[in-house]
Amino acid sequence: MATILVIEDNQAIRENIVEILEMADYHVLEAADGKQGLLLAESQHPDLIVCDLSLPILDGFVVLQMLNRDDKPCKVPFILLTARAERAEIRKGMDMGADDYITKPFNPSELLSSIECQLRKSSHAKISSVKVQPPGPIQDPAQEAEPFKNLIKDRNIKTIKSKQIIYQEGNHPSYLYFILKGMVKTYKIDEDGKEFISGLFNEGDFLGYIPVLEKTRYSDTAEAIGQVVLAIIPIEDFEELTVANKHAREQIIRMLTHSIEEKEVQLLRVAYDSLRKRAADTLLTVFNKYNIGGDSNVGIKFSRGNLAALAGVAKESFARTLADFRDEHLIDIRNGVIYLLDIGKLNQLSN
Known part of the structure; x- marks a missing residue:
């Protein structure tokens, strides 16, 4: 059947x-x-x-x-x-x-x-394609587990300054980017000139792979947050790997699925959540991006404008909510850096 x-x-x-x-x-x-x-x-x-x-x-x-x-x-x-x-x-x-x-x-x-x-x-x-194949080399299990390891190895490395544009909305992709150090935001500008952050990427993330897969133009703009170090990968090498390596294709599907799910959650929260809930969720999202090593004392070195754009609210409204959180001892702000004092209560607000 x-x-x-x-x-x-x-x-x-x-x-x-x-x-x-x-x-x-x-x-x-x-x-x-x-x-x-x-x-x-x-x-x-x-x-x-x-x-x-x-x-x-x-x-x-x-x-x-x-x-x-x-x-x-x-x-x-x-x-x-x-x-x-x-x-x-x-x-x-x-x-x-x-x-x-x-x-x-x-x-x-x-x-x-x-x-x-x-x-x-x-x-x-x-039936016509069945052939007796000579014994071939056994594939290295480590290569199966890390299909992109060789793709990243020995690439041209580029250091990007803070607020420098990596790629621009509307342009055709020429390269795939892998973030070796730092954080990158992607964003769109609406008709009123308001910025909306569509994604955050940090060390270990691929950047700009969706338009490469779809063979379309970039749908948003990528900008460095602080200094960023990138490995530059030609599209042809990426496509060759995805054709030849089953494990690479499976990992791409997982990456694509995760990206779609993140965007779905973000858009739903912008549409339906309260300002306090959006603010709490935004702080936790950025904190988790920064907190790669699991240190709860890591501060959020993120501008108020970027935080507001990620939450999808006006900068002034987000600043007032931050002030409320500080008065409630949920966060502390020192030298412009935000520290989360009560992650449990922020999670309750977010959920």
Whole structure:
């Protein structure tokens, strides 16, 4: 029995497809967004994927691109499901490696015919690709555990001064960056000129990998907070590693998932949380970024403007909340550095 993964955000359409496939005696996995679908594809290894093009979090193009970063001789058949009739969108999907496309609304027989055809092709390809392989070298377990170690090694090193721009929103990426020392913020400027910090990155983090994966322009700007030391990695080397190394692909998916989850939580808090809750959460977030060694006495050397931008509030409002926290002995401020005095109560406020 073949296993089919259906990735579709519209519940009614997804349930309809699942019912059709189960009646045709297929084992069906289902996902409501691109992230969930990608994780299921990597863990469950379906025989074929039916994927909507317009998905939340990761769209069908990104899912297809990530799955094609594989060293297997036979790819998993991929059928695009789309309501878009534009030839350019369909052509883009086919050029990226999709095997077929079906335009919504579709006829059940059309869907089943496409699936049966692609499964037959896949079966023939697997048979013809079977070869007796000579014994190869045993892969170093340490290399499997640290797939990016050699990628970072012996790279050009660049020291960035405080407030210096690393990359600019709207530009195309030329390099991937790895932070050897320091902290970096990414931010966007809205129509009113207000800054919103979209991410914080510190030692051991890769920077700017999402537009590299998606082959798009930068969606925000990266700026050094204090002095930063970066390893500069050419995109071609990064892409070569992700194609050749399964463990690197798995780690990229984990990085991507974590980044998406962080942004989801941040946007929800900006939309629904009170000012005090946002302020407490922002202080704890920055503290955890600084506190790499587990020292509870580490101070937050972060400007009030950056803290307010991360919380998504006006600088004056954030400053008043900090003053309240100081009066309540939750924090102390010495020489412009913020120290957390009662992490437990701040966690209670944050939650």
